[in-house]
Amino acid sequence: MVDARNMVLTVSGLTKSYGATSVLKGVDFSVARGEVHALLGGNGAGKSTMIRIITGAASKGEGEIVFRDRAGNSRTEGEGRKKVAVVHQELALMPHLTVAENISLPHFRRGFGMFDRSRALLEAHEALAMIDRDFAEASLSRSVGDLSLHEGQMVEIARALASGAELILLDEPTANLTALETERLFSVLRRLTQENGLSVVFVSHRMKEIRQIANVCTIIRDGRTVVDRQPMSELDDTVIIEKMGQLVVARPVGDASTREPRRKIEGDSLTISESGLKIGLAPGTILGVAGAPAGPAALIAALVGAARSKRWTLTHATWPARFSSPHQAATFGSGFVTGDRSHKGVLHSLPIIDNVLASRRVVRGNLFTGRGEQIECLDLMQVLKVKAASVWDLPNTLSGGTQQKLLLARWLGVPSRLLVLEEPTRGVDIGTKTEIYQLIRQMASTGTIIIWWSTENVELLEVCDQVLAFDTAGRCAGLLEGDDLNEDNLAQLTGMAA
Missing domain, CATH: 3.40.50.300 (P-loop containing nucleotide triphosphate hydrolases)
Structure with missing residues (x-):
C-alpha cells in the first residue's frame, strides 16, 4: 500500500457521459511519485476521456480528482493541472511554427514579457537532444509542417519533457518512433523518475514496451476500473488481455x-x-x-x-x-x-x-x-x-x-x-x-x-x-x-x- 501523501494524482469514482452514452462509470486511478504507471484498456474503454478530464480538456460528471505537491499537501485542480503535461495519441503541434517554438512557447507565461529566442533555442535543444541529438542539431529551425509523423512525435515528447511537469501523461507515445528512438525515450523516463521523482502515465497497446518501462498498471474496461495499481510482475500477458476484455487467437510468429x-x-x-x-x-x-x-x-x-x-x-x-x-x-x-x-x-x-x-x-x-x-x-x-x-x-x-x-x-x-x-x-x-x-x-x-x-x-x-x-x-x-x-x-x- 502506497502512502496517500506520496500520490501525485488520485482519481475516485469518476464518471462522464455524452448524452445517453456513459463513457466513464466510476473509475478509480492513482499515480505515485517517481513511478511509470501503465494505463491499459481496449479501444473505447475510457482511457483518453479520463486523460482529457485530468488535464481539464473535458469536464467531469461525478467523482473527485486530487493533486498533491511534493510535500503531500493537496492542491486545487487548477494548480495541479499546471504541473501536468500530456502527449496525446494524435499530435497537437502548430505547423506554421518552428520546432524550437513548438517546444518552448507553451512554457512562457510572462504576460507582456518579451520572448527570449536564445533561451528558447537552448531549452528546446536540451529537451529534444535527450531523445535524438542528431535530430535536435539539425531541426530546431525547421517548420513543424515539414516534419514527418515520427519527427513530430519526438517534438511533442520533447515539449512535455521541457515543461517542468511533475506528472506526464503519454498516450501511445511510441506509435511513430523507431525502436532506437523508443529506447532513448525509455532511458530518459527512467532517469527522470528515479532521479527527479517525475511520475509518468504510459498508455500503450504494445505489451513488450509496457513491460520494459512500467512498474504498475491499472486496467479500465467499459468505463470501470477492473485492475487497480497492480505490479506488472504479478500479471502475465494472458491475464492482462483477459482483463481488458480482448480475445486473441494468433498464429505463432517468427517461424x-x-x-x-x-x-x-x-x-x-x-x-x-x-x-x-x-x-x-x-x-x-x-x-x-x-x-x-x-x-x-x-x-x-x-x-x-x-x-x-x-x-x-x-x-x-x-x-x-x-x-x-x-x-x-x-x-x-x-x-x-x-x-x-x-x-x-x-x-x-x-x-x-x-x-x-x-x-x-x-x-x-x-x-x-x-x-x-x-x-x-x-x-x-x-x-x-x-x-x-x-x-x-x-x-x-x-x-x-x-x-x-x-x-x-x-x-x-x-x-x-x-x-x-x-x-x-x-x-x-x-x-x-x-x-x-x-x-x-x-x-x-x-x-x-x-x-x-x-x-x-x-x-x-x-x-x-x-x-x-x-x-x-x-x-x-x-x-x-x-x-x-x-x-x-x-x-x-x-x-x-x-
Missing part, C-alpha cells in the same frame, strides 16, 4: 513453418525497382516493409503518386512507370491507408458515411451521392464491427482504433490491385489488431497485393510473405523470406532492435 502456403492467384504481377534492385510481386502477395522512416516513406510515396524523386519505378501491364498524383494512383487501383489518421486520414468535419465511402467516390468518379450508399456503408461497418449510433455521426465520437477501421473500410470492395498500408495498427488494441490482420489476409486472398510498413517487426512476421528491410540511412538492406524471415535478421538489416 516460417507456421506461415500458410500462398495459393496461385490469376492476374498481373507488379515489379518495383530501385537502383538495380527488382522485386516481383504476384497477385495476393503481402510484402512487409521494415526500418527507419526514410526508406519506407520514399517507397510509399512512389506507390501512391506522391513522390517528388524518381528513385522508384513500377512495372505493371496497365500502369505507367510512375504515378503523377494520388488521384491517378487511386484510379489505377493503388489504394493507401495512412498511419496519420488525425491529420491525413480521417475527415473530421464529415460524417462516418463520407469517410467510409470516400475512396469509392474517387475511383468511380461519382458526382452525386447514390441512394444505396447508406446501406453500403452499414454493410461495411458491420463487417468491421464498427459501432456507432448513426452513419451520420462525426468520426470524433469514435475511439482511435475505430477511426482506423474507417480508413480500412474505404478500400473494402473497391477494385484494388495494390493496397499500401502505413502503420495500419497504430494505436489500436490487441483485439482490433487481430481483426486487421484477418482483414489484410482476406484482401490478399482476392488477389490484392499488400505492401505494409510497420515499426513492429513481430506483426510483419505474423502476416507477411516477404519483408523488405531498410537501414537507418534509408537504403535497401535486403529482402527476407522463408527461413530467413525472423526477428534476428530483421534487427540486423534494419540496425534496430525488434
